Amino acid sequence: MPEKRSTYVELGRSEDFGLTGLAEVLCSLGRRSDRADALEVVAWLADQSDGEEAVELGEDARRLLASSLPDKILHTVWLAAVGQWFDPADHGMNSRAWLEEISELSTERLRQDRRSYAPPPVQPVRDEELRRSVAAEIRGLATTLDRADAPSDLAACLEQVVAQADADLGFRLFLRVLKVCSIRIEKESYDRFLGLGERFGLPAAVVHDGLNVLWPPVDTTRRDATWDFGLSRLTGLFVAGWHTTDARKHVRDAAAGDGPERTPGSEAAILLEDTLRLLESELSTDTITTLWLAATCRGYSIDHFAIGGRDWLRQIAEVCMERLRHVAPSYIPVVPPARTELAQEVLRELREVMPSCADKAVSPDWRPIPATACLASLEQVVARVDPDLGFRLFLRVLTVLSLPLTEEQYTRYVGIGAQLGYGEYHVFQVEDLISHG
Incomplete structure (x- = not known):
């Protein structure tokens, strides 16, 4: 042109x-x-x-x-x-x-x-x-x-x-x-x-x-999304500034966000898989609540409305099932075994930033959540649920906390994302955190 x-x-x-x-x-x-x-x-x-x-x-x-x-x-x-x-x-x-x-x-x-x-x-x-x-x-x-x-x-x-x-x-x-x-x-x-x-x-x-x-059948192992996806993507859509009148509608819109490149129903299936992983895990409801609040920067404070983390995940799962019944009725949700080969690598990256978080908090001006508590919850996800989901939520929390990163850290994150099959711009969301001083 x-x-x-x-x-x-x-x-x-x-x-x-x-x-x-x-x-x-x-x-x-x-x-x-x-x-x-x-x-x-x-x-x-x-x-x-x-x-x-x-x-x-x-x-x-x-x-x-x-x-x-x-x-x-x-x-x-x-x-x-x-x-x-x-x-x-x-x-x-x-x-x-x-x-x-x-x-x-x-x-x-x-x-x-x-x-x-x-x-x-x-x-x-x-x-x-x-x-x-x-x-x-x-x-x-x-x-x-x-x-x-x-x-x-x-x-x-x-x-x-x-x-x-x-x-x-x-x-x-x-x-x-x-x-x-x-x-x-x-x-x-x-x-x-x-x-x-x-x-x-x-x-x-x-x-x-x-x-x-x-379209090929819905397959949650296909990583066709260019940007973020699943539960981590949903949390990014609930940051401060979203319209608070209908949280369930907001989830419906997110579940329909397949984009032009993916089989209809793909985003709902991946979001459902992430949600079921947490629902079926041994994590406490308080831990799940903390994860949501941390990754959304209290954009939707479910605890303020007396909604527990597990109850909120059940609502998300219901919305995903509604979407799948409409666009991919033959799809049967199955949660495959987590990919654990990168667990130690992700944990190392998570633990490396912990010392710089001692004085930080999510939503410091209203019902703050200590950053150390947020990272401890993420550590449980990586070690006990799914390193992939844990790493995606980790990237979200880094953005919420505005933690400075080195070029070396960012390069390692890109490498982890590549091994997990992330799209071109997925890890790019934290590039602005690189400190060039």
């Missing part, structure tokens, strides 16, 4: 947009639209996001108009992307005339705020490597597309859009067609799509939402 062009994520996009966003809306109506209906949708979209949608609509339309693509290709791709729900030919227009209307209406919307607005020159993505990568994905599914309810030359037409107009728009139109035709996508292909989307600067939702992915 040209360096001067901002990514869509940087521009604040969070879902599909432009021509592919328009096609999605027209599809969602579930009926054939006439020209007036279609233009009304264009006008409505152009008014979204303070005119930013108008910019994207106009840009996409002009990318195709600036190409030398024949009308037959433009018509074939548009009809496939919109699921046949709006055909400009039914209203006496060829595809270029339809694109001109979109461009003009978008420009008109922008001129309501800036009378002198003139559309900038189009900036097609013509990176050869990206073109080849997108074309290869289209070619790999050409046979499947031919078997779908789509024109026999659709794959070739999509390739021409990528080659002659714009690799970015061609990729989005390809995704749109896959969604319209409900073509099942292998996880390996989906992962490549996510990678391409990231290179184009697309929001993950442009790839993920509506795509029929053949």
Whole structure:
């Protein structure tokens, strides 16, 4: 992508947009639209996001108009992307005339705020490597597309859009067609799509939402999360500042946080596994309560509401089971044996920071909890429950206490995280604690 062009994520996009966003809306109506209906949708979209949608609509339309693509290709791709729900030919227009209307209406919307607005020159993505990568994905599914309810030359037409107009728009139109035709996508292909989307600067939702992915079964041993996960992630979401009116809803939202890269239900299953490990352990309820309060920095003070640590974990488990029944009904929760090979290594790291915690406390200004008590609880988790869970909660408590770390400590933490299969940015959460003085 040209360096001067901002990514869509940087521009604040969070879902599909432009021509592919328009096609999605027209599809969602579930009926054939006439020209007036279609233009009304264009006008409505152009008014979204303070005119930013108008910019994207106009840009996409002009990318195709600036190409030398024949009308037959433009018509074939548009009809496939919109699921046949709006055909400009039914209203006496060829595809270029339809694109001109979109461009003009978008420009008109922008001129309501800036009378002198003139559309900038189009900036097609013509990176050869990206073109080849997108074309290869289209070619790999050409046979499947031919078997779908789509024109026999659709794959070739999509390739021409990528080659002659714009690799970015061609990729989005390809995704749109896959969604319209409900073509099942292998996880390996989906992962490549996510990678391409990231290179184009697309929001993950442009790839993920509506795509029929053949997900592997929920498996808590898969470490697909880039950041934190499970109970340690949940505690991070309950730090001071969260909305306190409905803690259970907050857990529901967390349990649904699979992200675009993981099988639906993965986060609920991992959170449930962490929760069951503690519930089924011999740790005292007071110890579990201390763990929660320490890792959340009293963001949700369950003791203030007379809720014991085990009772709260049972509520979390119930929410996870609800989520799994909905998205992964065949999943059977099983808590596998803890991985204990790193227990001594994690304990060494935990004990190394203890001397620097003697005068520190969690929530020092309101019902403080001595840092030594927090670390003693963590030590029990590492030694008696699960070193993995204990290390993740240890990273959380380090952040809560703002304990300074050396470069050597951080490097060792990264090594432990790598052995446990953590994602790229998991241990990164404590990088700011490194003391460079």
